[in-house]
Amino acid sequence: MFKIKRLPIYFTLVAMLFAASCKDSEKGKETEVETDYAGNELPVNTDSEEAMEAFKEGLEYFDKGSSRKARAKFDEALKHDPDFVSAQMYRSYTANSAKDWATNRDKFMALRDKANDAEVMMIDITEAGMKSDLDRELEISKKMVEKYPKSARAMDNLAIFYDNNDEEEKAREHWKKALELNPEYVPAMASLGTSYLFDSPEDKGQAKKYFDMLVKKAPNSPRSHILMGDYYRDQDQLEKALASYEKAASLDPEDEGALAKSGHANSILGNYEEARQNFKDAREVSEFGTNLSAEANTYVYEGKSGEALKFLDEGTKSLDTLDVPESNRNIGKFQAAITAAHIAMHDGDAKRLEQIVNNLKSISKKLTSDANSPTVTANQNAFMNYWDTMLLVTQKNYKEAMNKAETIKKAVDSLNNPDKLNPYHRALAIIHYNMGNTEKAVEHIDQTDEDYIHDKYWKAKIHEKAGNTEEAMALYEEIAEERFNSIEFALIRDEVNQKLDKNKAS
Template structure:
């Protein structure tokens, strides 16, 4: 699978699940065990239906290539042929398109224990451990799966994802490499290795290029291959080559919203805002629900028109209620739009607007967590809401109350076993202490956040600058100025950072 650790929390509804898979040949209804002289490198599945197995294998191919939408349709098709196809139900939960969809399909999967084979039972136990934030149990089961199926690249991939999600990047990389030794054409490991080396410290851009080129060679007809190759070019500031890769991906699948949106991201960095807005509109038109407003909102911010961005997000959010889509998907779209708007209002110091946006976010967040029905998601969402409450208090210069809200973040995630659970807590206290002039405390807290998250890097630079650590600050500003990936955080700070860097040169 493509690991999801770095995604914003409102996307991490299904990512607390790990990934298992299937054997990709054989039609028998009985479980097929691995043989010593076999080239089979997958995990066993059970179905009496050849049609179901064929649809499942097609879905798995789409899943490996990162096309959740097409994979989901194929897993649904497999379940239509065989409602008792446990692995198809498992993957259907992995490809859910909303909190409610995830919970419903997850619970269906968990209820199939009596029909499940040994690999699927392991995945059920791993899912239950994830729901309880029992990372020790997750690791134990992941290792047992590798021991039970030592020839399975997917079992090894599953263990790699565990290590990556627990901030053990180099251990994860070694396991992805082992997955490739087991199956040199295993697409998910190539994609994950490339992404890890490109985005996660310790970074190695040459290694990232190596694995992305390997991916393109192995799966030249996969849009995902060219999208990731485009990401490498974008990181290297080779934006024309990036655009060519994204356009190649779109030509392979005109309905691939990600490929279309990626062109919009590249055009945003290039300053081609009208072209970018067209790319994002095309992506929405091709998408399943047509609700992603973030990229287009960013274009207005890049132009220096944050008020236009907020107006665009507000109008777009109102339009969601007129769409004929499930309520849970409307809620996710509203949450995403509010998340973007909150960053804009916070950066602009618009206390009244920020308070209203956060107030609107809260019932949406509660609805999403209720639908997800997961203690981990609930705890994380509570923490995020406390973070935004803290930022509202900061915008009002009520730092004592902001600090109280920050402590509530710590309480909300106290039951979670995650190395990143306190990032919002330390981020909030870093900002609070920065505004209070307590640079030593601010530095102490910002150093405990995510060094690969550009907003944390930005605050690290600002705090160092305020503390008089000019050299350290300018090094960080230089790194930020070289960013070529589009996010609301980067859109808001780019001009400020560029001015500092240019003034210093």
């Protein structure tokens, strides 16, 4: 998979946190409603007080991580004022599918002649992102900070650019500046805590500091308690993590994220029946009920990969009976197929993997068409070329796999992204490992994502095969300490623990 800290690729632009509040020149309107809430100093233009009220409520939900509720408020704002540019912008950021994102993104960009200066900048950033023009995106983001030097959101936007491009120290520096501008600005607290918790260089003490700050500033936000639960889970304090997730669910019983997080914690604890119920409850209250992957993981933890594949097959078929938009059903199918592909590959089931990959291609084409973005198209082409390569590896056709791996690289040649070659290098590392070329395998695996557990696992296996036992066991130790639920971890946990036990016994 691509880097796991990223949002799904058709939501590449969702993470741009931007809004407005100081008076600026108007474009295309006769009057303006001023905003004065702290930290949101960018201009917002609307002549409707009702639209502004709905927008402010939506922005508060958005800041606290509740996209579903935020989306409803932005829709309400747009009913009162269809030309409310910032409301349309945030409506695109809270999209719930590839098609929904593309539709609302295009509506936002079509409002350019009605946009104020800040909104024009955001339209330009959106265009640059779609073209993978990082230089242009950075240039505009910096200009935004220069034009609105008191805006925490402008600073946040620049921080997110650095974060998305693996410049964590710069990202943290700018999030801290955002908090200096507005000590109440909760998105920066959440981002700092998450960055220190998950991204190298990690600092768990700093993560706890910002999560404590977040809970204090937004005690009624489910996301505050979810993130605190993530901290406790990382520290192997799973009961405390569960308590935090349950607190989040009590604040909003319709927050599927809180219920699913309880399922993740129960999965790590080995409470598989409880976890499966958590995931079922999450689907029940969710907007579309299409997420099957996490529940499938519970069977893998139990050593029942066949049961997991059966669950995914039956669940995927059931998605077509749901009265939800096709694009949303396809997201669920896509996630389920990726999970199934990992299982089949790990089990060495080439026949099953070929069926899954062929199905995945069909779904990928639909999502790519829905997104209607050159960047998404390039990433999806690379993604499918990666799985074609993994199929050839599973079939032990290493020479052809080597040639196919080059198509991964070619697919993203037009993109300007520091992570774009991670799947390419992972594929080559796996191929060389299977061919016994450990020196080449090390060379490629060293160019992948150090924070992605699957890359860390392959790095450990390669070092182990090369006879570098100390390096391998150190990596296996790090993997064994994982407390977050993913199909990759579910598949390798028992193997890793057995290797460590054997090494200790010897």
